Amino acid sequence: MSTEERNSGSGRFWLVIIIALVAFAGLFVLGWLPRHRKDTTRDEENQQQLTAKPVVTVQPTKPAPDTTSVTLPADLRSQHETELFARVNGFVQNWKADIGQRVRRGQVLATITTPELDQQIAQAQANLALARTSFGRLQSVSLPGAISKQELDAGKAQYIAQQAVVKQLQAQRSFRQVIAPFNG
Incomplete structure (x- = not known):
C-alpha cells in the first residue's frame, strides 16, 4: 500500500x-x-400577564334583608323524660293531654275507671257495717259477765280494722288520676 x-x-x-x-x-x-x-x-x-392590569367585574351592592330564614334538619328531644303509670288497675276513662303537648306540674293527664276497686270498697263498707253492728250488740248486752272482756275487745278490734281497710281503699281511689310530675 x-x-x-x-x-x-x-x-x-x-x-x-x-x-x-x-x-x-x-x-x-x-x-x-x-x-x-x-x-x-x-x-x-x-x-x-404579570404586568397587565387585572380585569375586575363590579356589581352594585344591595342591602341584605333584616331577617333570613334558614331551614335545617333537626331532632327535638326533651331534657326531662319519664314514663307514667297508673297506680291502680282499671280502664282509661279520658285523656286530658296528648303526646307532645305542654303540661304543668300537677295537671291531670288521664282519668281511670276502677271497677274492681269500686267493688272492693263496697265489700269493705259492707264488712264495716257488719263489724259495727256486731260490736254494738256486744256492747248492748245488759247482763254483766254474759260475754268476756276478750270477746268485747275482739269485736272492737274487728270494727277498727274494717275502718282502716275502708280508709285504705278510699285512699287508693285517689290514684285514679294520672298527674304530671313536672312541667314540660
Missing part, C-alpha cells in the same frame, strides 16, 4: 467524521430551535 492510498483512506475517515458531526449538529439545532421559540413565547406571555 502506498502512502497516497493510506492518506486517502485516513482522509475519507476524517471526512465521514466531519460530515457526521455536521449532520448531528444540524439535527440538534433543528430540534432545539422550536423548543427555544416555544419557551421564549411562553416567557413573554407570562411577563405580559
